[in-house]
Amino acid sequence: MKEILILSGKGGTGKTSLTGCFAQLSSNAVFCDCDVDASNLHLLLAPELQETEEFYAGWTPQFMEKGCTQCGICEKVCRFKAISCEKGFPRQLPGLCEGCGACADHCPTGAVKLSPRHCGRRYRSQTPYGTLFHAELFPGEENSGKLIAELRRAARAEAEKTDAGLLISDGPPGIGCPVISSMSGVDLVVAVTEPTPSGFHDFKRVAELAHQFEIPVQLIINKWDLNCELSEMIAEFCRGRNIPEIGRIPFDPIFSECLRKNRTVLSASDPSAALNIKNIWQKISSLTF
Amino acid sequence: MKIAVASGKGGTGKTTVAVALAETLGARAVLLDCDVEEPNCHLFLQSHIESSSAVTVMVPRFHQEQCTGCGRCAKVCRFNAIASLGKRQLIFQELCHSCGNCLLSCPADALTESTMEIGRIHRRTPGAFPLYSGELQVGHALSVPLIRQLKEMCEDDKINILDAPPGTACPMVNSVRGCDYVILVTEPTPFGLHDLAGAVETLRTMEIPCGIIINRDEGKGTLIEDYAGQNKLDILMRIPFSRKIAEGYSAACSLLQSAPELKEKFSSLLEKVEAL
Numbered sequence: 241m242k243e244i245l246i247l248s249g250k251g252g253t254g255k256t257s258l259t260g261c262f263a264q265l266s267s268n269a270v271f272c273d274c275d276v277d278a279s280n281l282h283l284l285l286a287p288e289l290q291e292t293e294e295f296y297a298g299w300t301p302q303f304m305e306k307g308c309t310q311c312g313i314c315e316k317v318c319r320f321k322a323i324s325c326e327k328g329f330p331r332q333l334p335g336l337c338e339g340c341g342a343c344a345d346h347c348p349t350g351a352v353k354l355s356p357r358h359c360g361r362r363y364r365s366q367t368p369y370g371t372l373f374h375a376e377l378f379p380g381e382e383n384s385g386k387l388i389a390e391l392r393r394a395a396r397a398e399a400e401k402t403d404a405g406l407l408i409s410d411g412p413p414g415i416g417c418p419v420i421s422s423m424s425g426v427d428l429v430v431a432v433t434e435p436t437p438s439g440f441h442d443f444k445r446v447a448e449l450a451h452q453f454e455i456p457v458q459l460i461i462n463k464w465d466l467n468c469e470l471s472e473m474i475a476e477f478c479r480g481r482n483i484p485e486i487g488r489i490p491f492d493p494i495f496s497e498c499l500r501k502n503r504t505v506l507s508a509s510d511p512s513a514a515l516n517i518k519n520i521w522q523k524i525s526s527l528t529f
Numbered sequence: 530m531k532i533a534v535a536s537g538k539g540g541t542g543k544t545t546v547a548v549a550l551a552e553t554l555g556a557r558a559v560l561l562d563c564d565v566e567e568p569n570c571h572l573f574l575q576s577h578i579e580s581s582s583a584v585t586v587m588v589p590r591f592h593q594e595q596c597t598g599c600g601r602c603a604k605v606c607r608f609n610a611i612a613s614l615g616k617r618q619l620i621f622q623e624l625c626h627s628c629g630n631c632l633l634s635c636p637a638d639a640l641t642e643s644t645m646e647i648g649r650i651h652r653r654t655p656g657a658f659p660l661y662s663g664e665l666q667v668g669h670a671l672s673v674p675l676i677r678q679l680k681e682m683c684e685d686d687k688i689n690i691l692d693a694p695p696g697t698a699c700p701m702v703n704s705v706r707g708c709d710y711v712i713l714v715t716e717p718t719p720f721g722l723h724d725l726a727g728a729v730e731t732l733r734t735m736e737i738p739c740g741i742i743i744n745r746d747e748g749k750g751t752l753i754e755d756y757a758g759q760n761k762l763d764i765l766m767r768i769p770f771s772r773k774i775a776e777g778y779s780a781a782c783s784l785l786q787s788a789p790e791l792k793e794k795f796s797s798l799l800e801k802v803e804a805l
Contacts, residue, residue: 249567251695252540256720277696278537278724299607319629335702335735340628341607379731382699385670413539413695414566417670436779437572438544445567448667467779491775499718500750 241399243407243426244524245274247450249442251413253434254462257495258517259410260284260504263369265521269406271367272395273374274388274422276360281410283502287365287372295362295375295390297383298339299354303330307351314343314352335380359383362391364398371398384412385421392422406525415449423450429457430486430524435470443474447483457483458527460520463491487520489513531689531708532802533563535732537724539695541714542744542768544569547692549784550712551658553795558658559687563704564694565648565663565675573783574655581651584663586674587627590643591618602631602640623670648675650682658687672700680707688803697724697731705732710802711739712765717752725753729760738805742798745770765798 246259259281263271273281301323303314308329315325322336323343330343330352344352359382362375373395377384392409399407409426412418423429429450433443443459450457459478464471475485492513498505505513534547544562548570551560562570589602589611596616603613610624611631622645632640648665663679665672672694683689693704693711705711713728715721725741732739740763743753747770757764768774768784768791777787785792 250540250569251538277698278539278727280538280720280723283719283723317629317633319627335706338626338628339607340626340630341605342628342630342633345605345630346633377698379697379727379734380699380702382673384698414564414672414700415667416566416665416672416700418698419566420670434779437781438567438569441569441572442567445667452668466775470779496718496745499720500752502719 241396241404241407242428243409244428244430245409245411245422245426246430246432247411247419247446248413248432249415249446250433250439253432253439254495255432256280256284256410257499257504258432258460259408261506261517262408262521262524264504264506265518266369266406266408266525268404269370269408270395270399270402270404271370271372272391272407272409273372274391274409274418275412276375276377276384276387276391277412277418279374279376282365282372282374284504285367285369285372287367289363289365291364293362294358295360295387296356297359297386298357299341300337300339300357301332301343302353302355303332304351304353305329307349309349311348313346313348317342317346338382360387362387362394364394370404373398385417388418388421415445419446419449423453423455426455428527429455430460431457432460432462433474434463435461435467435474440470440474444477447481458486458524459483460486461488464488465490486523487516489516530803531683531691533691533693533705533708533711534714535693535701535705535711535728536695536714537697537728538715538721541716541721543714544573544692545744545778545784546712546714546742547690548573549791549795550690550799552656552783552785553792553799554658554688554690556657557688559682559684559689560658560660561679561682561689561691562660562662563676563679563691565665565672565679566694568662568664570660570692571653571662572781574653574660576653576655576660578651578653581649583646584648584650584675584678585644585646587629587642588622588625588645589620589631589640591620592639592641593617595637595639597637599636601634601636605630605634626671627674647671650679673703676700676703697727702731702735705737706735708737710805711737712742713739714742714744715753716745717743717747717750719752722752722756726756729762740765740802742766742768744768765801766794
């Protein structure tokens with residue numbers, strides 16, 4: 241079983257639109273939406289929810305007045321300034337706690353208890369194309385890395401169980417914790433970029449990250465004809481870094497027209513965009529890696 | 530005043546709008562690029578780095594000779610950043626959240642504070658206003674400490690425009706925290722709406738007022754307008770879908786360079802937000 245991750249660095253280059261197409265073109269594959277912060281893949285694949293699992297990660301402190309001597313040690317040891325003892329008994333200031341547990345560990349009377357933190361939810365859904373694993377992280381939460389790791393574990397277990405040949409994952413933007421968690425152990429990164437200064441800048445950083453992880457990268461330039469010169473510069477950069485270019489997609493209003501109807505371009509009446517993407521998918525799926 | 534520009538969905542035009550707001554305000558502005566994983570503001574503002582400072586976080590340093598092998602440091606670390614192997618403790622710096630709990634818990638002074646560089650803050654002056662960009666080092670996982678240090682560059686007597694990262698998790702939350710207003714930039718698509726709703730919910734729990742800019746508006750459908758109406762949110766502005774703007778963007782032109790006629794709309798928007 242091989243795992244492919246679609247990344248970009250920059251948001252909005254077309255990762256999810258293309259992952260949706262690849263999912264629809266694939267056979268014997270499982271899908272995973274690693275963009276748990278703003279997950280969109282399910283909007284294209286008409287999923288039927290089968291299982292929900294609550295996601296708990298990290299800790300949140302409960303301050304009990306019984307036993308509290310108002311010594312203020314909890315506030316002193318908190319490096320995130322998440323506790324205020326201004327009014328005597330400690331209270332948690334919203335959105336700052338990182339769940340380190342120092343307050344509970346160093347309370348001299350044991351008046352602080354730690355409870356598991358409810359950070360989100362993950363789902364297993366059936367789509368007409370295969371099983372989809374997706375999730376949502378509650379607003380303001382961290383631990384996206386851990387949620388992504390759990391999601392991928394579940395997706396891989398499903399792929400093993402059903403003898404699926406491929407796990408296709410829609411990645412998050414950026415290069416931080418969510419991307420690192422999505423990337424570890426994948427066999428291939430398919431990078432989707434656009435010929436804009438942001439697209440190129442951000443793609444370089446994601447390529448560097450993949451290089452650090454020793455994961456091969458292949459490139460798709462989306463909306464390439466918006467700036468042919470910059471597309472060539474990106475291609476030149478890739479040649480120098482041993483990153484094969486597997487396709488270019490011209491700017492086409494058909495993408496947003498289809499997106500507005502929660503569809504991929506494979507459903508459009510004009511088949512030219514779909515044909516291009518089919519050729520790209522053909523190249524990806526016939527890779528031996 | 531602090532105004533953040535956020536979205537939920539990536540690629541809707543946050544940086545485009547943040548830069549346009551700073552250019553409209555001119556000398557009254559300070560622009561802070563809080564998308565430290567992929568900072569882009571500087572790409573549209575011709576300028577060079579004037580100064581650059583390293584951003585470091587505290588990580589523990591282990592001293593073998595003092596260690597009694599009690600394993601307490603590994604036990605208290607909730608981030609799995611310490612592995613205890615008898616009298617040898619392995620520190621995984623990239624996982625460390627700098628909470629200091631291990632240092633507090635060690636009975637034998639075998640852990641001291643050390644620093645690890647996670648990125649840099651660059652200062653540029655592209656025009657009448659300064660631009661501070663946070664840049665996370667590739668390979669580092671945690672952007673929040675860098676965002677927190679970057680926000681210290683805000684100036685009280687100016688209008689600070691903060692270009693926030695996408696999403697609604699802790700990088701975005703730490704960028705918008707303490708702001709007086711958040712402008713949410715969206716696109717009129719189901720993806721845009723889905724993620725906009727997540728961002729609005731986040732801001733409601735943080736009790737920060739917000740309004741919406743619809744970018745790449747083609748005048749088709751009322752997807753965002755319906756949502757805004759149901760949720761009592763202002764549509765502050767519409768930026769039309771335009772190939773001219775898209776091509777300008779791809780040639781590193783700022784929005785106001787490609788479409789100077791929009792400056793008046795940005796001025797009115799700022800007047801409205803300042804008055805709130």
